[in-house]
Amino acid sequence: MYDRRPNFSHPEDSASGRRVDAKVKWFNVAKGFGFVTPSDGTQDAFLPMATLRRAGFEDVGEGASLVCEIGAGAKGPLVLNVLDVDLSTAVAPSGPRGGYDGPCPPNNDLKPHRYLTRVYALDVPTLGLRGVFFGEAALMRMKDHVLAVGEALALYAPANRAR
Numbered sequence: 001m002y003d004r005r006p007n008f009s010h011p012e013d014s015a016s017g018r019r020v021d022a023k024v025k026w027f028n029v030a031k032g033f034g035f036v037t038p039s040d041g042t043q044d045a046f047l048p049m050a051t052l053r054r055a056g057f058e059d060v061g062e063g064a065s066l067v068c069e070i071g072a073g074a075k076g077p078l079v080l081n082v083l084d085v086d087l088s089t090a091v092a093p094s095g096p097r098g099g100y101d102g103p104c105p106p107n108n109d110l111k112p113h114r115y116l117t118r119v120y121a122l123d124v125p126t127l128g129l130r131g132v133f134f135g136e137a138a139l140m141r142m143k144d145h146v147l148a149v150g151e152a153l154a155l156y157a158p159a160n161r162a163r
Contacts, residue, residue: 017071017080024064024090027052036066036079045070045077055082061090121148 020038027034032049067084070077127141
């Protein structure tokens with residue numbers, strides 16, 4: 001339809017290097033870069049945020065598997081293009097709230113989540129449930145004690161979703 005102008009850069013014209021499988025060694029969003037370890041045993045390669053964003057991601061967790069093109073950078077190997085990302089191999093974040101233990105999924109979970117929260121006003125101070133119980137048991141116990149019900153639907157959709 002339109003002719004390309006000379007010296008005009010297009011994403012598909014970006015440099016290509018050797019195609020390799022690699023694992024994310026670490027990536028720091030605040031710093032805007034990280035490093036990957038190629039599976040062929042060659043030197044770790046620098047992964048800039050701009051390269052990751054071109055692939056549709058804002059973040060990748062340690063251990064995530066990449067298929068990428070690596071070439072020569074100013075200070076060593078450089079990830080030129082990210083062709084595929086598999087976040088299922090990423091290590092779960094560590095620490096007391098590092099895994100999926102709360103209402104928000106971890107950073108490496110890319111699917112949107114919907115949460116329905118329902119609150120009941122009861123005419124009794126307690127339902128008398130002890131130990132481990134599930135919602136079904138609570139609903140049965142509060143059946144004749146509900147004064148009012150309120151609910152809200154929330155959507156949690158991580159920003160680092162693939163295109």
